[in-house]
Amino acid sequence: MIKKRYILNFPPQSGDKPLSYHLVKDYDIRINILKAEVFPGKRGSLLLELHGKKENIEKGVEYLIAHHITCEPLDKRIRFQEEKCIDCGNCTAVCFAGALTMDPKTRELNFDKNKCVVCELCITACPLKLFEIDFR
Ligand code: SF4
Ligand code: SF4
Incomplete structure (x- = not known):
């Protein structure tokens, strides 16, 4: 099993x-x-x-x-170029797992890798193409 x-x-x-x-x-x-x-x-x-x-x-x-x-x-993970993010929030709209959220105070993007389920929806949602698949 x-x-x-x-x-x-x-x-x-x-x-x-x-x-x-x-x-x-x-x-x-x-x-x-x-x-x-x-x-x-x-x-x-x-x-x-x-x-x-x-x-x-x-x-x-x-x-x-x-x-x-x-x-x-789920044998892959997402790589994120955080330093280039402009905090537009587009990716949070597609992240059903709740790994990508906007901080209500700072209005900055938070990425919780532990919640990511590698659905890949953020890859196309980000206008700057900051997400990619990392094959282990
Ligand atoms: S791959 Fe899916 S779960 Fe992971 S951060 Fe992107 S949208 Fe969220
Ligand atoms: S869509 Fe891209 S630029 Fe916009 S908040 Fe998400 S990671 Fe940052």
């Missing part, structure tokens, strides 16, 4: 119920939803921890991808 974390992004027509049902029933995977942002009629994002046999998790991930759900393993 292993544990792996994934970020899932799914299209508006998807729902998390059938998804969870198939992972549990067909692949004997235990699911722990660590973070969820699902809005009816819009794109949704989930941070999941999957617990099960390695081969079952791989099959479960294949199932998700076959159903047009992007499934990113």
